[in-house]
Amino acid sequence: MEPAGAAGSAPKVVLEAPDDASGLADMLSQFLEQTVTTSARKAGSARALRGEVVFRAQEDDQIAVRISFQGDQIVLTDLGGATLPGAPTIQGGFLAVAHVTSGQSSPFGALARRELTVRFSPSQLPFLVRVLGLLRLEGEAPRRLRLAWLSLAMALVATLAAWLWWSR
């Protein structure tokens, strides 16, 4: 793994109210910090992201975390049972999320098996794909999964183009 630094410093990962944080928020915070501080590529990807995404635990729907990508920092906030209208939401069980982030299963397979549920608007698709790409561990995706990601990216571009064309 290449060290962070060449592509600029890693964004700061901030966990709000850490003493009262849920385990999901705490683990996501550590995961993001470890990801962006050990890879210059991931750090660059994270710095380029702007927007919010919500992760909700399938095991307990009173556990949800908002991740706000702000360029120079990533802020994690516990939402509890609250929803965040307008923000894309990913809901899944611990194992499903772990399998997808570690490259052991495809996000599409997890969606098809309903292990993951994703809610988003068409305009949020590119952001969501980039977030999922950031969370995916480097060097873990086998070739067929990388091809699947490429196919998804192409499909998303086509969907977005069609949506933009229809909404003219």
Next chain:
Amino acid sequence: MSAIYSDAWYDDMKALINGSPEFRKQAPRQRVVMTLEVLGDGASPYVPQGQDVHFLVVLEEGAVQEYRPLPERHDGKGLGFRFTAPATVWESIAAGGVDPITAGLRGQIKIRGDMRFLMQNADAVKILVDLYGKQISTEWPKGKPPYG
């Protein structure tokens, strides 16, 4: 049958985990050192308030090599993971009354370590914590959780 936190209980736990073909299949081959910290919370009759129980679990070659109590808190050198929770939480998990994954997601168990490694080995973690929660042979000489 062994009483919780007794020497025999640690041996039984090691044997229980190493007897799981599923765990042997999923467990990482490399050496992983972790510590579990059981904090006295005033409710557990086994760990008095203000006192802690610490134990060490060492995995290597797909098996538990060490599962033993520590005389004091691990100093962190060479440590991969630290799992910390009140005694009532650990004991409720051991008695099968609380799901360990949900307890972790709620923050009842504090986890410190390489989360990327944890994600890569999530199946082994799940089997390990499930085994911890299915210790039907554990004895509870001072009563079993939930504590009144």
